[in-house]
Amino acid sequence: MKALSFVIVVIAAPSALAATPAELLATYRAEAAKTAPNFAPSVQRGAEFFARRFGVSPQMPSCTSCHTEKPTQAGRHVITEKTIKPLAPAANGERFTDLAKAEKWFRRNCKEVVGRECTAAEKADFVAFLLETRP
Template identity: 60%
Template sequence: MKPSPLHPSPLKALLAAAALACAAIAPVAHAATPAEQLAGYTAQAGAPAVPARGQQFFNTRHGREWSCASCHGALPTQAGKHASTGKSISALAPAFNPERFTDTAKTEKWFRRNCNDVAGRECTAAEKADVLSWLLALKR
């Protein structure tokens, strides 16, 4: 049988199936705005975000050595410095660093890592929404 769009060659069919399988396994970085990511966390939390609660979470130690502010500063509108390594960290507030919270995969990676350092666990969707809502409230 001659290959056609309805009956592709076995090799093309195998390659297409492999590509679909890889796409299902590998997370794709999704470009987003900080507001879109906030909307996602708020929807997951099932309640509105509270910026004041986000500021409090950011500046409080949660039974660990550091708070978010330990590296990002109490007002994360300027560059911070990692408390342990001394590595410079660019401003966290999106109004002061437009690249922040524009990639869903990166946002999740850093929330997971930093929440573990600060709280010893992953943050809840409500905590992420609160922190992000506060960061979005910081304007120039």
């Protein structure tokens, strides 16, 4: 009996595996521009979104509930009490370097805090704000 050998080659788009926060911002900006051609990310809108009290969950009314008012500092999940590394890329070089991971957390956190999935424009504004945030 002959043994069969298989070689599996996985080809992945580099942007799906690793990226820079600026590349992720560009991805969200391009996606938002599909519905709003003149869209430009706004640090101010991102800061307002981060601090806004959505009121969907009494335990997590805003992003700051778990991430603190300073995204350069570690936070703590209000339910699980797990420590959360800083959101700002300047304080945590791992943030926004993996599109799939960013999407996973946007999907989960937006549903819990905002009550729906976030739009590409909201994501772009949020990342723009975090890119400008320094320790």
